[in-house]
Amino acid sequence: MSWKLKKKYHDLVAQEEGHQKKIWGELLTVCLAYPNYYRTGMSNLGFQTIYALINREPSFLCERIFLPDPKDEVEFTKGSIPLFSLESQKALAEFDIIAFSIPFENDYPNILKILSMAGIPLAACERSETEPLIIGGGVSVTLNPEPLADFFDLFLLGEGEEILPEFLALFEDCRRLRENRSGLLYKSQKEIEGAYVPKYYKIHYHDNHLIAKMEPLQSSLPDTIKQRHVKDINAFTTDQCIITPHGEFGEVFLTEVSRGCQRGCRFCAAGFLYRPARFRSLQTLQPSFIRGINRQMKIGLLGTAVSDHPELLSLCRHIMNQHGKVAIGSSRLDRLTGPLVSLLKESSVETVSLAPEAGNQRLRDLIHKGITDEDIFHAVELLIEHGIFNIRLYFMVGLPTEKGEDIEAIIHVVRKIKHRTVKSSAGKRTFKRITVSINQFIPKPATPFQWYPLEDINAVRKRIHTIERSLRKETLVNVIYDLPKWNYIQALLSLGDRKVGKILLAAHQNNGNWPKAFKEVNVNPDFYVYRHKSTDEILPWDFIDHGVSKQDTIDEYNKTLQN
Ligand code: SF4
Structure with missing residues (x-):
């Protein structure tokens, strides 16, 4: 049967443009793993960036692995075929390093699946000298790596362009000096800012399960791990190095225009x-634009706050002047202007997403969103005026201090938006649809909301159903939402400490049966998910310097208590 899988991987790679296939032999080898399916991983610009970064190093080759499709998973789990890489179809266990790119907590169970299918021991302490080094990086582990601490040899925290080349240079040096695994890990922890080797840190707990302290096992190692930031993002570009017809964004060429x-x-x-x-300058971005336009692809401008880019209009105009088209990942609704919407329309953009997040001013002030009802209505009218008739609205439920009236406010504001859109589109082409996307608020580490609990998922389910029921009769309005039951797991993996790793392992051993895992492991998940935490306690991720002081974060949190 394995020849079918080999052919499938071969065909997938054959349809790509831009992958690299270096010759095995003298080179150090990295298998870059994405803990989700090919389609999702290949649409992640961070993953693609790391692939390009490693392959740029002359002494290294980098290949890829993704979570196998469900029907192929059976083949690998039977144990007869160990998981193999896409490019050279080498077993994962043959690589020097397996590097996981981890943007989302929901993918943690897939990391254990991939290691199991590769026949690699899950616990870092059980791996021998001959087994690959398991390293991880990405947004979710930079926020809080602790639930994964038992499974990883090393984490690299922060932006890959800054920290990864340093680690690869150290790895190469250690190999040349025939340093063993422990020697390499010790040097990484000691010499590389942002490296975190969990086995060198011990957590002490109080009787009430709160963390008493976290300390390095050797005085030569740092107490705090500082996440790395790139100082000058104009020194390089970040764009899609591999183009595949099987990604999520089809004919869109992704390029990062801003960070932070x-x-x-x-x-x-x-x-x-x-x-x-x-923000990246037009001069820096120009080669990326040309690469995308030459392939007749739409240029997808990505970033944390694309619409705050001071030159956004010029960037869009520049692309269009070269007969390209533009797509924008997300835009703050108060940054939409007539000329920008007009350019989007010219680029055949059909749908624009807006994120009011909350239905009324009280909650929008509490989350510090900085927009008003009038900003929302103005943005919607601008879109209609320019002929964009599909609008997607993002709202959160389960926000701190949320009451019934806040849910009513979401329903009310959606009705008002619909009323304004229908009125504005009178005499024009028929208005098409408002999609209302409802997501539960999940507290995240390193934010002022990190001390708040997750709202009870059953209460949230009821609130979502209230919104759905109330808007069901509204023609042109469609409500979509995620199942709140996964939000509990996401919050647990997001806010947990090392003990949560035991639950994760039990869930893996029980084929994803979380209720059974909760019963088997003597760790109370509600302690992490449903508890309102005190600003005095040590949080599992407090040993990471994320770049904002704890006192500043507490001050922001305190402001929300007065609301
Ligand atoms: S949600 Fe707010 S803080 Fe986050 S990227 Fe958008 S504007 Fe910035």
Whole structure:
């Protein structure tokens, strides 16, 4: 059967443009793993960036692996075929390093699946000298790596362009000096800012399960791990190095135009993690634009706060003057202007997403969103005026202090938006649809909301159903939402400490049966998810310097208590 899988991987790679296939032999080898399916991983610009970065190093080759499709998974789990890489179809166990790119907590169970299918011991302490080094990086582990601490040899925290080349140089040196695994890990922890080797840190707990302290096992190692930031994002470009017909964005060529955001929305981990806001100049971006336009692809401008880019209009005009088209990942609704919407329309953009987040001013002030009802209505009218008739609205439920009247406010504001859109589109082409996307607020590490609990998922389910029921009769309005039951797991993996790794392992051993895992492991998940935490306690991720002081974060949190 394995020949079918080999052919499938071969065909997938054959349809790509831009992958690299270096010759095995003298080179050091990295298998870059994305803990989700090919389609999702190949649409992640961070993943593609790391692939290009490693392959740029003359001494290294980098290949890829994704979570196998469900029907192929059976083949690998039977144990007869160990998981193999896409490019050279080498077993993962043959690589020197397996590097996981991890943007989302929901993918943690897939990391254990991939290691199991590769026949590699899950626990870092059980791996021998001959087994690959398992390293991880990405947004979610930079926020809080602790639930994964038992499974990884090393984490690289922060922006890959800054930290990864240093680690690869050290790895190469250690190999030349025939340093063993422990020697390499010790040097990484000691010499590389942003490296975190969990086995060198011990956590002490109080009787009430709160963390008493976290300390390095050797005095020569740092108490705090500082996440790395790129200082000058104009020194390089970040764009799609591999183009595939099987990605999520089809004919869109992804390029990053900005990183970081200064707006300070209190729920937004990306906003706090990537500070300060940094913008790429037209001069830097031009080669990326040309690459995309030459392939007749639409240029997808990505970033944490694209619409705050001071030259956004010029960037769009520049692309269009070269007969290209533009797509924007997301835009703050108060940054939409007539000329910008007009350019989007010219680029055949059919749908624009707006994020009011909350239905009334009280909650929008609490989350520090900085927009008003009038901003929302103005944005919607601008879109209609320019002939964009599909609008997607993002709202959160389960926000701190939320009451029934706040849910009513969402329903009310959607009705008002619909009323305004229908009125504005009178005499023009028929208005098509408002899609209302409802997501539960999940507290994230390193944000001012990190001390708040997740709202009870059953209460949230009822609130979502209230919104759905109330808007069901509204023609042209469609309500979509995620199942709140996964939000509990996401919050647990987001806010947990090392003990949560035991639950994750049990869930893996029980084929994803989380209720059974909760019963088997003597760790109370509600302690992490449903508990309102005190600003005095040591949080599992407090040993990471994310770039914003704890006191500043507490001050922001305290402001929300007065609301
Ligand atoms: S504007 Fe957007 S990116 Fe910036 S902090 Fe707010 S939600 Fe995050």
